[in-house]
Amino acid sequence: xxxxxxxxxxxxxxxxxxxxxxxxxxxxxxxxxxxxxxxxxxxxxxxxxxxxxxxxxxxxxxxxxxxxxxxxxxxxxxxxxxxxxxxxxxxxxxxxxxxxxxxxxxxxxxxxxxxxxxxxxxxxxxxxxxxxxxxxxxxxxxxxxxxxxxxxxxxxxxxxxxxxxxxxxxxxxxxxxxxxxxxxxxxxxxxxxxxxxxxxxxxxxxxxxxxxxxxxxxxxxxxxxxxxxxxxxxxxxxxxxxxxxxxxxxxxxxxxxxxxxxxxxxxxxxxxxxxxxxxxxxxxxxxxxxxxxxxxxxxxxxxxxxxxxxxxxxxxxxxxxxxxxxxxxxxxxxxxxxxxxxxxxxxxxxxxxxxxxxxxxxxxxxxxxxxxxxxxxxxxxxxxxxxxxxxxxxxxxxxxxxxxxxxxxxxxxxxxxxxxxxxxxxxxxxxxxxxxxxxxxxxxxxxxxx
Amino acid sequence: xxxxxxxxxxxxxxxxxxxxxxxxxxxxxxxxxxxxxxxxxxxxxxxxxxxxxxxxxxxxxxxxxxxxxxxxxxxxxxxxxxxxxxxxxxxxxxxxxxxxxxxxxxxxxxxxxxxxxxxxxxxxxxxxxxxxxxxxxxxxxxxxxxxxxxxxxxxxxxxxxxxxxxxxxxxxxxxxxxxxxxxxxxxxxxxxxxxxxxxxxxxxxxxxxxxxxxxxxxxxxxxxxxxxxxxxxxxxxxxxxxxxxxxxxxxxxxxxxx
Numbered sequence: 211x212x213x214x215x216x217x218x219x220x221x222x223x224x225x226x227x228x229x230x231x232x233x234x235x236x237x238x239x240x241x242x243x244x245x246x247x248x249x250x251x252x253x254x255x256x257x258x259x260x261x262x263x264x265x266x267x268x269x270x271x272x273x274x275x276x277x278x279x280x281x282x283x284x285x286x287x288x289x290x291x292x293x294x295x296x297x298x299x300x301x302x303x304x305x306x307x308x309x310x311x312x313x314x315x316x317x318x319x320x321x322x323x324x325x326x327x328x329x330x331x332x333x334x335x336x337x338x339x340x341x342x343x344x345x346x347x348x349x350x351x352x353x354x355x356x357x358x359x360x361x362x363x364x365x366x367x368x369x370x371x372x373x374x375x376x377x378x379x380x381x382x383x384x385x386x387x388x389x390x391x392x393x394x395x396x397x398x399x400x401x402x403x404x405x406x407x408x409x410x411x412x413x414x415x416x417x418x419x420x421x422x423x424x425x426x427x428x429x430x431x432x433x434x435x436x437x438x439x440x441x442x443x444x445x446x447x448x449x450x451x452x453x454x455x456x457x458x459x460x461x462x463x464x465x466x467x468x469x470x471x472x473x474x475x476x477x478x479x480x481x482x483x484x485x486x487x488x489x490x491x492x493x494x495x496x497x498x499x500x501x502x503x504x505x506x507x508x509x510x511x512x513x514x515x516x517x518x519x520x521x522x523x524x525x526x527x528x529x530x531x532x533x534x535x536x537x538x539x540x541x542x543x544x545x546x547x548x549x550x551x552x553x554x555x556x557x558x559x560x561x562x563x564x565x566x567x568x569x570x571x572x573x574x575x576x577x578x579x580x581x582x583x584x585x586x587x588x589x590x591x592x593x594x595x596x597x598x599x600x601x602x603x604x605x606x607x608x609x610x611x612x613x614x615x616x617x618x619x620x621x622x623x624x625x626x627x628x629x630x631x632x633x634x635x636x637x638x639x640x641x642x643x644x645x646x647x648x649x650x651x652x653x654x655x656x657x658x659x660x
Numbered sequence: 661x662x663x664x665x666x667x668x669x670x671x672x673x674x675x676x677x678x679x680x681x682x683x684x685x686x687x688x689x690x691x692x693x694x695x696x697x698x699x700x701x702x703x704x705x706x707x708x709x710x711x712x713x714x715x716x717x718x719x720x721x722x723x724x725x726x727x728x729x730x731x732x733x734x735x736x737x738x739x740x741x742x743x744x745x746x747x748x749x750x751x752x753x754x755x756x757x758x759x760x761x762x763x764x765x766x767x768x769x770x771x772x773x774x775x776x777x778x779x780x781x782x783x784x785x786x787x788x789x790x791x792x793x794x795x796x797x798x799x800x801x802x803x804x805x806x807x808x809x810x811x812x813x814x815x816x817x818x819x820x821x822x823x824x825x826x827x828x829x830x831x832x833x834x835x836x837x838x839x840x841x842x843x844x845x846x847x848x849x850x851x852x853x854x855x856x857x858x859x860x861x862x863x864x865x866x867x868x869x870x871x872x873x874x875x876x877x878x879x880x881x882x883x884x885x886x887x888x889x890x891x892x893x894x895x896x897x898x899x900x901x902x903x904x905x906x907x908x909x910x911x912x913x914x915x916x917x918x
Contacts, residue, residue: 296689299696597795602703605788609700612693638703645710648717650792652732657816657867659793659823659860660706660739 294573295615297504301441302583308445309584310591318398319453320592327454329353334456346458350466361481369488384427388420391446440502444577448584460589464632471626505572579627583607586635598650602642606634666802669817673794673824690772691780698784705746709739740861744854750781751842775892782835786828794824813868826877833888840891856880
């Protein structure tokens, strides 16, 4: 395994990979000549903004690609590129569907009873519009600073190799998500549909759900089950945000987080980037905690040096509410990565590298991306009964994701997944709500069709 | 009302479209992406037309209902024209993308042909158009209520569902014919597409006299469908071969290796 213990090395391997790419054709590349070391590197690279543990790393989105076989047909990369886009469309859609379905049916998540998170202390129940705007901006500043502080804390922890601390933090977070929040959710669903239920049954259900979730996420389990749990956790987190963030603050926070994401991933001094580079220097796979991965990686041998980092890899941190808020509001970094390695996949199956072919290479997207997309669509569904707005935001976010992946194919480096989608989503939300809605309502009233 | 009306209207309105999606588009990721991009372009056209309509409403006399109706009619016509413009824009974008990819790729052929793109983009437009017209109505039909209690037509939901189905199919056919005429530079057929779209929208001004709007609309659906069939290379001979399962090209193309 090549040891890259200097910036120069990582720079070299990066340029080496860049050089071997097929120019300008969106393609996923893999380096067939370099077995494990190559796998380690791209993995490292992609996992870079990992510190998924840190909730603050929410905003991280990194998109990275791997070099592909030069002999491969150009057409295949386009098809595979499209396949990977769909591999991300499906879970993002599922998460949004779960959130919208819950918002529309369970009224608990749209009731505002004045309770707010400690991260958004300023109330929006003010007399004037100006005051409300000011309060929401202040709330946003506080939230974003918390996220930045957490991210830097994580980078520091990572730099000083406090893996156990990070790992414990993540386990605590996912425990909270899988047990407490799903218990609350189940309770609200029962209340909405007026179902009678006894505590022993609920305890059994939640216990099983939680334990299987912990095992799947932090250890080994079928890929699809793990994906389902990650989607469930993202949806739960998004619902919490929708409930507890005040109206205007939520929108301003969405905007601010996309900007932060952009800065954190692309600026040379951004925390995310520093994290990636540190991980590359150490030749470690950054724990891809809190990352949704769509494919398995098959590895052999290499496992050992990587193993010590593995336990930290599968973390689906969850930004919980008050108690574990410190763990980070960002559940996951927003990463979009094509990786041959699934975060949890590392622990799971080992087979020869020859088994790895095009189809097995997948993409990764940080859970924070899932969460914020779902928050946007959920808020669109919650405010007003208009389905058109929800649909418009949904399509806008998918197109943004598509464009992000296209950029990924072109630039072949870590990219933030939030900015484009959230920008489109916000633009379409406000314009559909204010312009399209009266137009369509008028048309429907007269039954005119366009 | 409630569940039966909801499911009935949903399947009437979206049944053919969903069937088309499931059987021809869902398997191919590239087509799904272009479908969603088509939906996005339709959305953009709607946004622009709503913006213009909104501005005109703001500067007009809000009390006069005839003026408002006139503005709405103007909005409809403008929206139709903008939709066709966006379709043309999407066509141009796809051509450019096609050329770019063809240049870069070592392959001779594109993974997706312009005809498939025409079909997929037309369906994308149709899906979005149908969804925006119908989804709010469907959401209302689930809840309790009585249709037409104030004297309006009682067939509101059903006619909306049928109209939506017609519009979705029409968008798909228009997409095919539109792209084909752009490819062959037949500007007159392009004009016919735009005029038929305008005609269908203007027919709906007669609602709630549904006979006047639905029947001609379905006739137009049938005619444009025939036209699209012949545009995309269909013929009576092809149809006969297909229906009697003797079409060798089709069978070979769909033959899946074991």
